[in-house]
Amino acid sequence: MSDVRSAWPVTPLAPQVVVRVERAMPELPSEIESRVASHWNAALAKHPTLYNGRVFCADVIEAEIIRGHWSEYRRVLAQMREPDLYGTDFLRPLAVVGLFRTTDGIVIGQRSEHSLYLPGYWQGAPAGNVESRDGEAQIDLAAQLMTECLEELGVSEAECQIGRCLLACEHPQTHIVDAGMEIATELDFEALQERCSRLGNAEYQTLMLIRPDTPLPSPLVPTLAAMLEQNR
8 A cells, every 4th residue: 555655645535425515616817728728629639529527626635525616627638638737726636436346356447548547557447527417516426426337337226336435546647536435236247247348338448357366457546456455
């Protein structure tokens, strides 16, 4: 865990951590706004289906509460392309990441080589930005993870159960913060693979079953390493 902590800072979270919106999205200086627009337009040229939705960005992360504000995805993407864009006022976009247990082990996914973020890396599945899909003001991390589960793996709410929050882990360059959470299903790995290939959205180029004696693949997102170590 020490290597993970030094590379990606880890904050333990309470099992039912509260996420709260506490301020409005700040205005950007015109020069920075212009650079955001430039990064966004360049990304759209390569990925025409990109959507500029509302994403939650953390201002303060504590064990019991995460405080922050709604921002635009295009601002987050611009920071991914230009990490020093906002100086010391960098964004910390919050994402949910599952530690997914089937009846025969833990399932992890290898991100698509076409992903904008960490292509080819192995991570906990499902995973995705904390978004405002229906204009909601309140943030329910379990509901966010459940939506990702259905979209990425094709597993419905009736087939899995969201458990406790475990930890938050921050990427030091992009400042994306993963909130790791437990999730379990009565499906076995073979059934999950079939469901993902038939109903999932191709977020992962492959899934892998992890048992206690399974060597971990590489490269591995440190959030996953931290969650696996906490659950030994």
